[in-house]
Amino acid sequence: MGNVVQFFSNMAAPGIVMDSNHQSNYKLSKTEKKLLRKQIKARHTLLRHEGIETVSYATQSLIVANGGLGNQVSRNQLLPVLEKCGLVDALLMPPNKPYSCVRYKTVEESKKAYDTLNGKEIVDDLGQKIILYLNFVEKAQWKELGLQALPPGLKVIEEIISSEDEKMLLESVNWTEDTENQNFQKSLKHRRVKHFVYEFHYENNNVDKDKPLPGGLPDICESILEKWLKEGFIKHKPNQLTINQYEPGHGIPAHIDTHSAFEDEIISLSLGSEIVMDFKHPDGMTVPVMLPCRSLLVMTGESRYLWTHGITPRKFDTVQASKGHKSGIITSDVEDLTLNKRGIRTSFTFRKVRQTPCNCSYPLVCDSQMKETPASFPESDKEALQLEQDYVHRVYEEIARHFSSTRHTPWPHIVEFLKALPSGSLVADIGCGNGKYLGINNELYMIGCDHSQNLVDICRERQYQAFVCDALAVPIRSGSCDACISIAVIHHFATAERRVAALQELVRLLRPGGKALIYVWAMEQEYKKKKSKYLRENRTSQGMKEEISNDASVQELLVKQLPNVGNQDSAHSVSSINDFQDGGCNSKNVANSKLPIHTNRTSFHSQDLLVPWHFKGNPGKDKRVEPFGPLGSRDPGPVFHRYYHVFCEGELEAACRTLNNISILQSYYDQGNWCVILQKV
Numbered sequence: 001m002g003n004v005v006q007f008f009s010n011m012a013a014p015g016i017v018m019d020s021n022h023q024s025n026y027k028l029s030k031t032e033k034k035l036l037r038k039q040i041k042a043r044h045t046l047l048r049h050e051g052i053e054t055v056s057y058a059t060q061s062l063i064v065a066n067g068g069l070g071n072q073v074s075r076n077q078l079l080p081v082l083e084k085c086g087l088v089d090a091l092l093m094p095p096n097k098p099y100s101c102v103r104y105k106t107v108e109e110s111k112k113a114y115d116t117l118n119g120k121e122i123v124d125d126l127g128q129k130i131i132l133y134l135n136f137v138e139k140a141q142w143k144e145l146g147l148q149a150l151p152p153g154l155k156v157i158e159e160i161i162s163s164e165d166e167k168m169l170l171e172s173v174n175w176t177e178d179t180e181n182q183n184f185q186k187s188l189k190h191r192r193v194k195h196f197v198y199e200f201h202y203e204n205n206n207v208d209k210d211k212p213l214p215g216g217l218p219d220i221c222e223s224i225l226e227k228w229l230k231e232g233f234i235k236h237k238p239n240q241l242t243i244n245q246y247e248p249g250h251g252i253p254a255h256i257d258t259h260s261a262f263e264d265e266i267i268s269l270s271l272g273s274e275i276v277m278d279f280k281h282p283d284g285m286t287v288p289v290m291l292p293c294r295s296l297l298v299m300t301g302e303s304r305y306l307w308t309h310g311i312t313p314r315k316f317d318t319v320q321a322s323k324g325h326k327s328g329i330i331t332s333d334v335e336d337l338t339l340n341k342r343g344i345r346t347s348f349t350f351r352k353v354r355q356t357p358c359n360c361s362y363p364l365v366c367d368s369q370m371k372e373t374p375a376s377f378p379e380s381d382k383e384a385l386q387l388e389q390d391y392v393h394r395v396y397e398e399i400a401r402h403f404s405s406t407r408h409t410p411w412p413h414i415v416e417f418l419k420a421l422p423s424g425s426l427v428a429d430i431g432c433g434n435g436k437y438l439g440i441n442n443e444l445y446m447i448g449c450d451h452s453q454n455l456v457d458i459c460r461e462r463q464y465q466a467f468v469c470d471a472l473a474v475p476i477r478s479g480s481c482d483a484c485i486s487i488a489v490i491h492h493f494a495t496a497e498r499r500v501a502a503l504q505e506l507v508r509l510l511r512p513g514g515k516a517l518i519y520v521w522a523m524e525q526e527y528k529k530k531k532s533k534y535l536r537e538n539r540t541s542q543g544m545k546e547e548i549s550n551d552a553s554v555q556e557l558l559v560k561q562l563p564n565v566g567n568q569d570s571a572h573s574v575s576s577i578n579d580f581q582d583g584g585c586n587s588k589n590v591a592n593s594k595l596p597i598h599t600n601r602t603s604f605h606s607q608d609l610l611v612p613w614h615f616k617g618n619p620g621k622d623k624r625v626e627p628f629g630p631l632g633s634r635d636p637g638p639v640f641h642r643y644y645h646v647f648c649e650g651e652l653e654a655a656c657r658t659l660n661n662i663s664i665l666q667s668y669y670d671q672g673n674w675c676v677i678l679q680k681v
């Protein structure tokens, strides 16, 4: 039970010398052979269960199997052992994992550790003996190691009930639909459902708290729940039950159980047959989890509130072939996968109906915390900042990994600019995102910054220099940069003053003669009779296409529009935008103070708007069959909205012209963007 894996049973083995380059010049003793076998087994287990690839040549970093927090080995115990072999640069100990990762200052030191610590016995926190097995890895990196973990807060408890209880529970379900006193039962397109105590309405994903159904929980459940509570498997007693029955080929669309309807802990008992349930993070990561027959799935915290869960309608599941792997994640180890024919699965999902609004830490997916008012046009600097925080900063933080996965092709004109800079130039990328321009020209010293910590983390994982900061206050000394780039950043500032301030900040960084390249999204998506790639349908073209492919699937969004409470005259920032204009755009956007939601792949109708970011699942595989999302949309992933101010022709140039000490070297249109190259004089 629990998800801690003990890699190997303990065995008494001496610390023998094993050279990583391998030793065929002498015969291994029986004990040495056994140790070698165990060490190789550790490599396989790391790969299969954790997706960690070890390497057969010496590097600075080692994975220490069995030396992990999940094995009750504390840092205090492990570090001194490791330090006997050399200077430890870093020791990563991921939570609940039966391994850790150590990086030495030099390869010599890590080789020494490999040679002397393999098979070494240490004593864990509970006084038990643990044997360490070490293997080299390319890099010590916790983020990468974490990819194959169960969603935080998720547990699968195997064999929670006996086969007799399982039989009894299955027999207690009366699926006949005729009697009056039947609990609310429906045959949905892709499964049968029955509710107890409160009906769950799939139309609005909520329960009617004032209208409990006649009869309570089935008696047999009452006693089982009491037992689980006593044994500590669950923290509170549920008061609602949904029974789902899935024939092979049935499924349930990916969804998050409505926050406002139920408390934190949601549990589901699997009966009759095992099944694979998919958990998805809004960033796009999917974790398939095997739910064995007679196991209890416990979803709490992040796994309950932020991740969606669902069962793909299909007749076979891809499962781990290796014996002994019952519950838990299905890894993508192609050598260990097989097909498993589904049987009829009946699940008992118990939940506790919530009486007070949810105050979880995931406001972006929490219906209790959703803003009553959609974003409106800012009427003060304070409101502008709030708008940027809610509709730019927070959103990028949440979507960072998914966003990054759609940002890989650098735009040619920007590459050209960077390649033309003299070698040795110091260049700052202000709003660097995932760092896709930071490695374009190795002759430059490039440094990136972004407001999103998660995006900066991605840059650092790629070995780029990046830090978190606000583009209005960049902690770089004035006049120190030979060049700056600002790609798709300035359009996220919500007032003309703030956009100018962001431009001013770029200029401040430049030395006299230094150049800045600025890109902003254009209001005109059709220019000189040519539609931008954003408007064009071609989904396979290269270049900037990938930048918008994610948004492209989104059609009109059904977003509640509030009555217009805005005061048109007060949108003073917009009039100042219009002061900059050379013409062409009008101030339509001021007519209504609430921000319109843009329909992706269509022309813009307003300069200030919200652009949806839609988490897209795996389309072929994961067809949704019932409306499940909060807005009745087909996609279960949350939709995030990013604020944009799209620039009219001449507007960026006009904004630049308000700055002192600059000259505009070039101004052009590039695939739906207005672009300026300016120089500090």
Ligand SMILES: O=C(O)CCC(=O)C(=O)O
Residues within 6 Å of the ligand: 242, 244, 252, 257, 268, 269, 309, 347, 349
């Ligand atoms: O079948 C299951 O285990 C889960 C059912 C479920 O997620 C639900 O009814 O909300």
Ligand SMILES: [Fe+2]
Residues within 6 Å of the ligand: 255, 256, 257, 309
């Ligand atoms: Fe659910």
Ligand SMILES: [Zn+2]
Residues within 6 Å of the ligand: 259, 260, 305, 358, 359, 360, 361, 362, 365, 366, 367, 368, 369
């Ligand atoms: Zn919530």
